[in-house]
Amino acid sequence: MHIRPFQEFKKNRIGVTGLVMFLLLSTTAILAPAIAPHDPWDYSDRSFQPSSMNHLLGTNDIGYDIFSELLWALRTSVFFGVSVAAIACTIGLILGVSAALVGGLYDLVVMRIVDALLAIPSILVLILIAAYFRPSTMILVITLSLIIWQTIARGVRAQTLSLKTKLHIKAARNMGASTVYIMRKHILPELFPLYAMGFVTKARIAVFMEAGLSFLGIFDPTTKSLGIMMSYAMRYLYLDVWFNWLLPAVLSLSMLIVSLALISYAIEEIFDPRLKGGNNAATV
């Protein structure tokens, strides 16, 4: 069955809702330097101010403007999510396709590594590595990518293997097509659904991990992060900061991840033709 993904996606209400949410949040995040009313590292103001026209969400314990901080933190989240997703998907794609095409021992080794990585709780590994090295954000992005590519490689490999046996690919090979041609024209386009799905899923994991790990205090505390905001806001809950400090951070994080969850569900519904159609079983 030929699927026109964009037309199908446009018809999917859940997917469109998710995408609109995500685009709104990420545009805000990207534009943070331009639209943030204050410098989020400027602590010249009075601390614990309530919401006002000047400080939309008030100020925090050391006088940062919470709204500006929130925008910058969202920026970190989106950056982290997108870059981890891109790297993990690329690794997964390359290893999955090559394992399926090369086969033999190479395939076996890659797949066993995939299985082993599935059994190891990635968050603990990340915490341990972070504790050893106190790495920069960029290193954490790469480390996280290195331990969560496995599901993508597995899916890509299975799909490539099944594609390999398809007649149109055999036919192209019989016509004398090179491996590069077959990859470009026949295999990679077919892998798009997996890639799209993997990207969203991994972005979601990464956004969550970034917030979670900074909440636990693993990140450099001077970076702006939703997790760090939550963790500090929780320390001052007795000061009634929950509505202007904690809740915005919690909601932003939730909305970002909800938007990704909606998109990923929509992608699954669109690309799995088996999930199409109604329950064609008899009415009892």
Next chain:
Amino acid sequence: MPLQFKNLNVKYRLSGAEDNTITALNNISLKINEGECVSIVGESGSGKTTLALASMKLLSQNAIMTGSVVINGVDTSELSSEEMRKIRWNEISIVFQNYGDVLNPVHKIINQVAEPLIKNGESRNTALDKSSKMLDYMKIKTGRSMLYPHQLSAGERQRVLMAMALITDPGMLVLDEPVASVDAITKLYLAEVIRKQVNLGKAVLLITHDLSFAALCSDYTVVLYSGNILESLPSEELLDAPRHPYTRALVRSFPVMERAKDLAGVRGAPPSQTSTPKGCIFQPRCTQSIDVCLERSPQAVSTNGGGVVVCHRGGIATMISVENISKSYKDIEVLKDVSLKLDEGEILALVGETGSGKTTLAYLIAGTIKPDGGKIIFREKGLDKIDRKEFAKMVGIVYQSPRDSISHRFSVFEAIAEPLVIHNAFDNESAGKIKNALREVQLPVDDYFMRKYPHELSGGELQRVAIARALILEPDLLIADEATSFLDPSVQAKILRLLLNLQNERGISMIFVTHDIGVARKVSDRVAVLHDGRIVENSPTHHIIENPQHEYTKRLIDAVKSSKISDL
């Protein structure tokens, strides 16, 4: 009246617009009595399975059903789902084709067989006891009943499904392709069980695409085409005397052990189910359609065989009938009181040795010589009343020797154009027509080839040119007079296949004149054996080969066989 379908219509709603539907069943009326087995045959997509599901009200949610299914006098369309649930498996049960996970993969088979009994309130022990006896009856070895479906063979699973259907001893049984995935031995055993159940008084609806199984098990056969009943006939006539052109085409496509003729397939493709044509639904693929077939759909007509055929022409029509014909050359009587019929779309072989009169008979039919006595009737009109030239357009002839039948002065193009020129039909479209004809007989269409002369061509190529010439006027009857006997075996095989393909695609009738009963066996539906100017035997080909009645026929067959042995 255990099971009856009354004006049953089923449509499937497709996604999208409300009126976007395909018709699966169109106005089906059918009765199955106690102690009777009716089989439904047809190509895939003909609506067979829809009928099976409709009989138990198991159609999917996107199906729209009108008309009614009556079970033991109760119209099921008025029943609530709870009432229907009670009827299922108590009054009517179904055997599905063993395809995919038709048995639940995670439950032991004996539990699945016992389930209907337990649902009816029997104790678990009695139910299991009865089930194990029933599995035993279906020849599932003791001990294997405790296994899971995937641990059984396909044949065993099909028998488990049968045991499951019989466990509550319902009065009606629906069998949906029960033998599509089983071996020949299981098939025979299932046939025995089905016959036994019919004799015990069950009403059985057998859905199958296996025509010989339908002939073996059922009393009546109903032929379904694109949701329409085209014919119903006593099952013993299905293979030998089908009345509808579609049934004959099905029979031709079906591999029966005794038949040696190449499988033909039904010409054309089934109609699109989204739109209904105005006339007869089979018209586009029919070999004998006339004007009225395009205009309205046909009504059912009773046949003298005790069946019903839905056809404007009352079933397969006779194209030519030869009645008591005789012919002499001077004082030698070549044909003595010969009668013969040729149906529309039929392939008839005239077999006999040199001097038996087979060639004379063929040319009499072609109208090129006139009989001394008797009549030849072409489409209900005496041949003597039809204009000679007009009739010649309807008959194409391929001769024994292409070197003789094509003038050596003619190029390929001229040779094929000759009939057009003769009938004043050569115009600016003719070149295209000739190219098409060449393509049809698998010859090159370039100018270089068309300018070639007979001496530049091989025997096989030349015979193809002759065939193209015979077909250029789109005749209704093609006579092949020993058309392959001059060719070497591999070319002969190719030409035979070409002729059969052309016959099948164009749906024309064909007379094959040959001395070789081996060739006749490969190409014809029916064989007429001529001996000393008389037809000594005239039957469906496989009957003649398997069970020749006349001494002379036996000798012919033995001759072919022994010549083959001496070849070795």
Next chain:
Amino acid sequence: MRNRTTKIVTIYLLTIFFLLFLNFLLPRLLPGDVILAMYSGYEVTITDELYNELVQLHGLNKPIHVQFFIYLVQLAHGNLGYSYICHAPTTTLIMDALPWTLLLVCTSFVLSAIIGMILGVESSWVRGKRTDQSLLVSMLVVDGVPSLAMGILFLTIFSLYGGWFPTSGAMTPYSNLAGIAHIKDILWHLILPLTTLTLSQIPGDYLLIRNSMILTIREPYVLTARAKGIKERKIKYFHAARNAILPFFTRIGIRLAYVITGVLFIETIFAYPGLGLLTYNAISNRDLPLLQGILTVSVLLVLLINIVVDLLYKKIDPRVEYAY
């Protein structure tokens, strides 16, 4: 079957190898001194005496393969190291915390599986109807709210502002409760973390079962059952759901990683004294031996559960021996 065993053993060996790499090799690959890298927490001063003791303990003055042997021997004895910050053997610390985590994880795992399955089965059965659609959308939203956010919201709303539930701990300290009252106290403390952890898992189970059911409903055996006149509920659960839940079991292993992440945050937020809180404290104090110990125990537990699931799965799906 033999191939499958080989495969599983290879996976487990690789996993353990990876674990050893992280715990044993990584500190030794670091630039600088191993002891200082591993033991210099925030509140520990490493005296020369302690330094030498540690060098002896790990055999750091010996060749690397001897060091590895020493490491393995200690591991085999259940000795995961010593936390100089807590002044206790890592093993003891972990074993004290583990029961609370297991209580939380097991209960929530079972609860969410039951609730998620029932919702998934019922939702798929009325697919496309209003009930299904609203359930689906709400599940997707709950699925998107991270456990971290959910925990914080519950804590602020129900404990800090509402005051209906305790804000921390697994039981009231120094209360000396016994019997029923003791159990009630434990449950009282358990409710919020348990609800959060369960809620965070339900959507995953629900979506998995719903999709699996959608495919199962089309299987021919469901039609067979319907033709047999079996009652609706029995078709739904005995025939369809019985098959549809199989993917749940094959994915338990993958799910565990997710639950471990959840438990880490939820215990931290509710100050519930399990492995998660222990991890948080270890991070805060930079207590590397403790972190290593927790990782080791978690990985071994995951492997153990995978083995159990694997053995159990054969009972649930009779086809499994043929599938491989």
